[in-house]
Amino acid sequence: MRAMVLRSPTGLDRLALEERPDPGVPGAGEIRVSLHGSSLNFHDLGVATGRMPTADGRIPLADGAGVVDAVGAGVTEFRPGDGVVSCFFPDWQDGPPTVGDFRRTPGDGIDGFAQEHVVLPASAFTLVPRGYDAVEAATITTAGLTAWRALVVDGKLKAGDTVLLLGTGGVSIWALQIAKLMGATVAITSSSNEKLERARDLGADHVLNYREQPEWGRAISDWTGGRGVDHVIEVGGPGTLAQSIAAVRVGGHISLIGVLTGSAGEVPTAALMAKQARLQGLIVGSRREQQDFVRALDASGIRPVVDRRFPLAKLADAFRFEMDATHFGKIGVEW
Numbered sequence: 001m002r003a004m005v006l007r008s009p010t011g012l013d014r015l016a017l018e019e020r021p022d023p024g025v026p027g028a029g030e031i032r033v034s035l036h037g038s039s040l041n042f043h044d045l046g047v048a049t050g051r052m053p054t055a056d057g058r059i060p061l062a063d064g065a066g067v068v069d070a071v072g073a074g075v076t077e078f079r080p081g082d083g084v085v086s087c088f089f090p091d092w093q094d095g096p097p098t099v100g101d102f103r104r105t106p107g108d109g110i111d112g113f114a115q116e117h118v119v120l121p122a123s124a125f126t127l128v129p130r131g132y133d134a135v136e137a138a139t140i141t142t143a144g145l146t147a148w149r150a151l152v153v154d155g156k157l158k159a160g161d162t163v164l165l166l167g168t169g170g171v172s173i174w175a176l177q178i179a180k181l182m183g184a185t186v187a188i189t190s191s192s193n194e195k196l197e198r199a200r201d202l203g204a205d206h207v208l209n210y211r212e213q214p215e216w217g218r219a220i221s222d223w224t225g226g227r228g229v230d231h232v233i234e235v236g237g238p239g240t241l242a243q244s245i246a247a248v249r250v251g252g253h254i255s256l257i258g259v260l261t262g263s264a265g266e267v268p269t270a271a272l273m274a275k276q277a278r279l280q281g282l283i284v285g286s287r288r289e290q291q292d293f294v295r296a297l298d299a300s301g302i303r304p305v306v307d308r309r310f311p312l313a314k315l316a317d318a319f320r321f322e323m324d325a326t327h328f329g330k331i332g333v334e335w
């Protein structure tokens with residue numbers, strides 16, 4: 001079978017399709033899956049470019065979706081022919097967080113899903129949302145579940161809440177769709193006015209160009225009549241956190257998710273304290289949360305925004321497209 005493999009020294013021109021042994025038949029508790037789609041995340045880009053070091057010969061991509069070929073002894077949750085999608089943390093099944101690193105994350109510490117077939121424990125997958133193709137389903141593993149957990153599981157979002165989203169990448173556009181589904185009022189920022197128009201078409205109530213308005217924290221607070229927003233999904237990190245603190249309401253919630261502007265920096269601690277805001281780091285979510293998310297998607301009928309799809313053989317080009325940052329929502333890879 002074919003697999004996309006990343007060779008050391010790492011770089012996009014070190015990605016190539018290779019022949020790998022077929023994974024065979026599933027053992028007890030395992031399923032064999034024919035994979036057909038994935039989607040790109042900033043994390044995958046970090047692995048592929050060497051920003052996040054990985055082993056020589058690693059198969060990249062954390063997101064994977066496909067169809068069950070066969071099930072091993074004792075597997076009752078899935079049947080051959082079922083559509084399944086991978087879990088970002090294959091060992092975190094339920095309950096509070098138990099993982100704080102990427103040692104067991106597919107496409108980073110272990111092989112990922114840029115390959116034709118896998119045999120893995122059934123507990124590393126959930127069913128796909130009804131009607132989703134493989135690329136659409138794959139977008140829930142990382143970006144979708146992160147947005148769901150930040151807003152719904154940990155944020156306890158309710159109708160009428162105000163939400164601030166930064167930029168129009170995969171996590172933020174998933175969050176926009178979830179927040180509108182839940183009856184929230186949403187502000188979103190972007191460096192591109194054209195992308196802001198697309199966000200409006202998806203239901204964004206307020207849009208702001210962060211290049212044209214670098215002091216956007218105050219502007220967002222003013223938009224709420226000076227109250228501040230209930231939730232911020234902070235994908236920027238050190239370069240945006242001070243503005244997010246300015247935008248959040250007293251007692252609000254900031255989900256610290258991303259590192260788009262770097263991995264360390266100053267925090268205006270007194271301003272955060274004065275806001276009495278909850279600043280919470282989080283990484284994706286558990287398998288149980290993914291199952292709940294799939295149920296919500298089945299009930300809602302919303303579909304992810306996939307900007308562009310690339311064949312697996314063009315994975316390096318797909319990453320180059322992500323680096324250009326002209327995309328809106330997710331970038332798909334299919335085979």
Ligand SMILES: NC(=O)c1ccc[n+]([C@@H]2O[C@H](COP(=O)([O-])OP(=O)(O)OC[C@H]3O[C@@H](n4cnc5c(N)ncnc54)[C@H](OP(=O)(O)O)[C@@H]3O)[C@@H](O)[C@H]2O)c1
Binds near residue numbers: 142143190191258284
């Ligand atoms: N903790 C977690 O569980 C988790 C899960 C998924 C992702 N993440 C992190 O979240 C971040 C976003 O990931 P992603 O996969 O959604 O990335 P992505 O799809 O590559 O998103 C890139 C977009 O981010 C926006 N952006 C870049 N710099 C910005 C800034 N200074 N202010 C506001 N927006 C900015 C740009 O939007 P415009 O073009 O509209 O300006 C850009 O197109 C990354 O740091 C990623 O590592 C964390």
